[in-house]
Amino acid sequence: MAKMTLEELRKLRDTKKVEIQKRDISGKDSQIIxxxxxxxxxxxxxxxLDAFLKELDTxxxxxxxxxxxxxMGLCYVEPTVEVLSPGMPPVIYGKVxxxxxxxxxxxHIMHSRMVSEHVFDRPSxxxxxxxxx
Amino acid sequence: xxxxxxxxxxxxxxxxxxxxxxxIVVTIAERKDTMAFxxxxxxxxxxxxxLRKAQDxxxxxxxxxxxxxxxxxxxxxxxxxxxxxxSFSLSSTPGCGTRLExxxxxxHIDCPPxxxxxxxxxxVFGYPGDQEVVVQRTxxxxxxxxxxxxxxxxxxxxxxDLSQSGSLNLLREYLQSQETALDELRNHA
Numbered sequence: 001m002a003k004m005t006l007e008e009l010r011k012l013r014d015t016k017k018v019e020i021q022k023r024d025i026s027g028k029d030s031q032i033i034x035x036x037x038x039x040x041x042x043x044x045x046x047x048x049l050d051a052f053l054k055e056l057d058t059x060x061x062x063x064x065x066x067x068x069x070x071x072m073g074l075c076y077v078e079p080t081v082e083v084l085s086p087g088m089p090p091v092i093y094g095k096v097x098x099x100x101x102x103x104x105x106x107x108h109i110m111h112s113r114m115v116s117e118h119v120f121d122r123p124s125x126x127x128x129x130x131x132x133x
Numbered sequence: 134x135x136x137x138x139x140x141x142x143x144x145x146x147x148x149x150x151x152x153x154x155x156x157i158v159v160t161i162a163e164r165k166d167t168m169a170f171x172x173x174x175x176x177x178x179x180x181x182x183x184l185r186k187a188q189d190x191x192x193x194x195x196x197x198x199x200x201x202x203x204x205x206x207x208x209x210x211x212x213x214x215x216x217x218x219x220s221f222s223l224s225s226t227p228g229c230g231t232r233l234e235x236x237x238x239x240x241h242i243d244c245p246p247x248x249x250x251x252x253x254x255x256x257v258f259g260y261p262g263d264q265e266v267v268v269q270r271t272x273x274x275x276x277x278x279x280x281x282x283x284x285x286x287x288x289x290x291x292x293x294d295l296s297q298s299g300s301l302n303l304l305r306e307y308l309q310s311q312e313t314a315l316d317e318l319r320n321h322a
Contacts, residue, residue, distance in 0.1 A: 003281065004310035009303065010291050016299055036147060036256070038206040041140045050252045053302050062299030067261050070151060 016062065030064045030085040030109050035078060037071025043078035044097060051098035052081075055105040064109060077120055083108055094120040135209055137248025138168060138237055144206045145172045145233055146257050146266075152176030152231065156265045159257065161250075163315075164273040168247065169220075169236035179225040188223070210235060217241040251308035258285050258304060259295045272315045274322035281311040 034040070034049050049068065056064055074080045077094030083104060084090050091114060093104060100118055107113045135141055142159070149157045154174035162169045179187060186192040188211060193204035207223070214221045218238040225231040237244050258266055264285075271280040285295070288307075292300040 003314045004307050006287065006291055009307045012303055012306070013292055013300075016303065036143065036260075038144050038204075038209065041144050042135055042205075042209070044136075046140065046143060046249070046252060046256060049256055050249065050305075053255075053298055053305065056298040057302045062297065064298045065296045066259070066298050066301060067296050068256060068259065069261070070147060 019060075030083065032064060032066045032104075032109075033082040033084075034066070034068050035070070035072045035074070035080040036068040037075075039071055039075035039078045040080065045079040047098055048079045048081065048096050048101050051101040052105065055102050059105065059110065061105075061109070074120060080120070085109060085112065088112055088114070092120045093118045135213070135245070137245050139248030139250055139253035141210045141213070141235070142170055142172070143253055143256055145210065147260070148206060149174035149176055149231070150260055150262055150264060152178070154230065154264050157267070159266065159268045161268070161270045162273075163271065166238055166240035167236055168239055169234070171232065171234040173230065173232045175230040178227040178229050178231055180227050184223060184225050213237070213245065217244040251305050251312050254283070254308050255301055255305040258283070258288055259301055261296065270311070270315070272318060274319055276318060276322040279315050279318050281315075283308065283311070
């Protein structure tokens with residue numbers, strides 16, 4: 001199989017853009033932030049990043065922002081993922097694997113329901129200014 | 134501990150980003166039984182003293198985690214390189230940048246698997262910030278060689294915002310197609 005060229009990639013992008021415009025995508029402008037420090041990587045954060053993207057692709061959701069950050073200070077529950085979704089409180093999920101990633105997309109992102117058994121409510125105190133409250 | 138060779142690459146590139154690099158050049162050179170990586174950045178660099186301490190697992194600069202006493206990224210890498218008969222070198226100039234080179238002996242029984250290179254590179258390009266990232270990948274086999282180069286600037290130009298799931302999935306597809314061509318050459322060698 002020949003390598004995809006930049007021109008072919010551009011065409012694919014344009015095709016996707018047309019598809020997105022055809023769909024009703026309101027209310028799905030969410031943000032997923034994955035902790036990608038040494039701790040996160042060692043615990044499988046890259047598999048989780050890939051799982052989130054594949055799951056979003058499966059559901060044809062193109063406009064969720066998926067970004068990475070360093071260690072969030074919750075090394076004991078890595079991989080950690082922060083999810084910001086309209087109408088939902090900001091949530092930090094811990095011990096996320098590919099299966100939990102699928103649940104977060106199907107429950108939190110698509111149906112505004114928290115995946116309660118994996119919620120960790122905030123970063124640990126040692127990375128919050130003055131130790132937090 | 135990291136499970137794949139790609140995990141080390143992600144970890145080291147993240148160090149460059151946290152060192153405020155504006156340009157990061159990654160090379161991945163595969164030849165027979167050797168996989169050699171280099172990561173060069175123009176970040177803040179390190180003094181000789183800090184460079185030495187960075188290789189100690191019980192050292193961290195204390196900026197991000199005030200009360201922590203470990204920094205495991207580079208020590209993990211050194212440990213694995215030493216256990217598989219690879220090589221490691223680290224050089225740095227304060228204010229100019231850092232260069233890290235490491236290689237693994239793929240034929241060694243303790244060598245971790247490569248991991249998912251297209252997904253790893255997608256992560257490297259998708260990391261937030263305005264730093265340029267250039268990846269140069271080469272493969273040399275007895276049946277000839279192949280290579281590709283990808284820069285974050287050209288991906289931004291073609292795909293737009295690299296934080297959106299749609300763009301990232303296309304980026305991975307593009308990188309996968311480059312790697313598949315290399316896989317085919319390797320399989321024919």
